[in-house]
Amino acid sequence: MSESLTCDVVVVGAGMTGAACALYAARAGLDVTVVDRGPVAGGTTGAGEGNLLVSDKAPGPELDLALLSLRLWAELAALHGPEVEYDAKGGLVVAETPEAYDGLRAFADAQRAAGVTVEPVPADRLRDVEPRLAPGLPGGVRYPQDAQVMPALAAAHLLRASGARLLTGREVTRVLRARDGTVRGVRTPRGDVHAPAVVNAAGTWGGELAARADVFLPVMPRRGFVLVTEPLPPRIRHKVYAADYVADVAGDTADLLTSPVVEGTAAGPVLIGAGRERVGFDRSLSLRAVRALAAGAARLFPFLSEARVLRTYAGFRPYLPDHLPAIGPDPRAPGLFHACGHEGAGIGLAPGTGLLIARALTGEAPEPALAPFRPDRFPRPTKEAPR
Numbered sequence: 001m002s003e004s005l006t007c008d009v010v011v012v013g014a015g016m017t018g019a020a021c022a023l024y025a026a027r028a029g030l031d032v033t034v035v036d037r038g039p040v041a042g043g044t045t046g047a048g049e050g051n052l053l054v055s056d057k058a059p060g061p062e063l064d065l066a067l068l069s070l071r072l073w074a075e076l077a078a079l080h081g082p083e084v085e086y087d088a089k090g091g092l093v094v095a096e097t098p099e100a101y102d103g104l105r106a107f108a109d110a111q112r113a114a115g116v117t118v119e120p121v122p123a124d125r126l127r128d129v130e131p132r133l134a135p136g137l138p139g140g141v142r143y144p145q146d147a148q149v150m151p152a153l154a155a156a157h158l159l160r161a162s163g164a165r166l167l168t169g170r171e172v173t174r175v176l177r178a179r180d181g182t183v184r185g186v187r188t189p190r191g192d193v194h195a196p197a198v199v200n201a202a203g204t205w206g207g208e209l210a211a212r213a214d215v216f217l218p219v220m221p222r223r224g225f226v227l228v229t230e231p232l233p234p235r236i237r238h239k240v241y242a243a244d245y246v247a248d249v250a251g252d253t254a255d256l257l258t259s260p261v262v263e264g265t266a267a268g269p270v271l272i273g274a275g276r277e278r279v280g281f282d283r284s285l286s287l288r289a290v291r292a293l294a295a296g297a298a299r300l301f302p303f304l305s306e307a308r309v310l311r312t313y314a315g316f317r318p319y320l321p322d323h324l325p326a327i328g329p330d331p332r333a334p335g336l337f338h339a340c341g342h343e344g345a346g347i348g349l350a351p352g353t354g355l356l357i358a359r360a361l362t363g364e365a366p367e368p369a370l371a372p373f374r375p376d377r378f379p380r381p382t383k384e385a386p387r
Contacts, residue, residue, distance in 0.1 A: 006194045007031040007165065009361060010186050012172050012209055013201035014038075015045035016151055016347050017339050019158040020354030021199050028358045032164035033193055035186060037171035037205075040159060041152035044203045044346060047315025049226060049263070049271050050151040051239065052348040055091040055143035056246050058107070059114035061372035062324055062345070065352045067115055070145055072351035080161070084154040085266060091146030092121070092130055092238040093245075094137050094300065101138040104243040108141045117145050132235050132301050146239055148263070151347050167193070172202075175213035175336065183213070183335030197361055199337045204281075204318040206326070206340030215332045216380040219341050221316035223282065224275050225289050227297075229307045231268030239263040240300060245274060256289055260296030262304070270304065272297040274344070276317070283314045317343040320378075327353055327373035328360050337361065338375040 009025055011018045014036035022032045036042065052073055057063040077086040095101035108118040119142040121129055126137055159166060167188070174187040175198055185194035200217075202209040207219035241261040261274040275289045290312055298305040320326060320341035330336040337360060339353050356370060 004192050004194065005033060005165070007033045008195060009033075009197040009199060010035060010193050010195045011164070011199045011201055012036070012186065013203055013340070014040045014155065014159065014166065014168060015043055015201065015203055016041070016155045016158075016350045017203070017342065017353055018199070018201035019155040019162065020350035021201050021339050021357045022162040022164040022354075023158045024351075024354040024358035025361055026162040026164055028362045030358075030361060032162060033167060033195070034159065034164045035167045035170050035172055035188065035193060037169070039168050040166070041155040043205075044315055044317060045151045045155050047226070047313060048151045048344075048347050049273065050085075050149040050154070050347050051344070052147040052149065053091060053143075053239075053345065054111070054116050054145050055093055055141075057111075057345075059110050062349075063111070063114055063116070065349050066345070068355070069349050069352035070147070072355060073147065073149075073348075076158070076351060080154075080157050083157050085150035086147065087149070087266070088147045089263075090238050091143040092140055092240045093143065093243055094126065094133065094140035094240065095243045096137060096299070098138045100243045101140075104139075104141055107246065116143070118143060130237055130240060132303055133240070134300055134302050142238070148239065149347065154347070172209060172212065175209070175333070177213065177333065181334060183333055197335050197337060199339055199357055201339045203340055203346070204316045206318055206338065210338070213333050213336050215330055215336065215376075216378065217326055217338065217341070217375055218321060218378050220278060220319045221281055222276050222319040222343060223279050223314055223316055224273060224344070225286065225293060225312050225314050227272040227290065227293055227309045227312045229270040229272070229304070230310050232264070232270055232307060233268075234264060235303065236262060236264040236270060236301065241274070242296065242300065256286070256292070258289065258292040258296060260293070260300050262297050262300055269310070270307065272304075278319070281316060285312070285314075318346070319343050322377075325349065325353065325373055326375040327356055328370040328375060330375045332376055
């Protein structure tokens with residue numbers, strides 16, 4: 001039996017970004033319904049490590065959004081910290097060559113000028129900060145603002161805190177629009193949900209949802225694997241990664257990119273990443289990627305060469321060509337708002353994104369400015385003329 005519901009705003013996507021949009025929209029006094037084709041945190045969020053990072057972001061709009069989000073995460077942690085496993089562990093970025101260390105220090109200097117707290121760590125102090133690091137590394141930078149949450153728990157708790165109506169297992173087959181082009185809700189196989197505003201927080205499916213509103217947004221999936229070791233005694237204090245990770249995040253190639261990213265967990269297993277490749281939604285195991293991740297982690301922490309990997313899993317980051325998310329109203333479809341395309345930074349950037357979306361929904365002037373994140377900044381490709 002079909003049903004027809006009415007609310008102020010429909011958020012499509014029950015991952016971390018959708019949960020944050022629902023929370024801040026509800027705090028702004030809006031009646032919110034969240035719709036997802038699967039379960040809560042069933043997509044990118046559930047496959048993530050829960051990173052809340054400023055260390056990997058160059059000065060610019062994404063870093064501004066990250067700094068805003070970190071402040072909001074601190075507020076959320078005061079309310080939900082133990083429930084979402086919030087851990088203000090800090091990050092350590094290490095260089096594997098002298099040239100990389102020079103580049104890392106220059107990058108950190110620019111970040112410091114933009115408001116990031118950075119602490120250079122020379123070679124002779126690295127193992128004071130992380131005693132199990134490999135000897136001989138030329139230096140690093142510690143980022144005390146970096147933190148971590150358990151992403152699936154965080155999404156679930158924020159959705160519960162929002163009080164939003166939650167409709168899972170319902171794919172949005174169409175974004176409903178009136179004759180004048182304005183949005184009026186969404187259609188699902190189990191009925192319509194009517195609302196004057198729809199938020200696209202569909203993650204890697206954000207481009208497909210945009211198409212169902214007859215607008216173009218080139219969100220593509222970027223695959224990555226995470227290795228999970230056996231439970232180990234606490235040996236890694238920070239989130240630790242190699243300096244070339246930052247370049248990989250900004251890379252545009254579809255081919256495999258890997259750089260070691262290593263962190264411990266409260267339960268004992270060590271998480272190892274990070275690779276990036278554009279292979280569509282192919283979840284098949286890539287031995288090439290897994291071997292590269294394991295080798296990179298052992299270079300940073302030699303003790304890991306003796307650790308057993310219990311499992312590995314794949315996830316897909318929602319990638320946009322200019323490496324910035326799409327956030328805010330879409331002038332091509334009045335009433336449609338986008339909150340997707342954060343690639344691997346969605347967990348960290350979710351609160352700031354949710355707050356900006358709530359302000360846009362209620363007509364407030366959002367800060368930081370939404371202009372760099374405009375959803376309509378990508379021209380629709382022109383079809384080739386038939387030969």
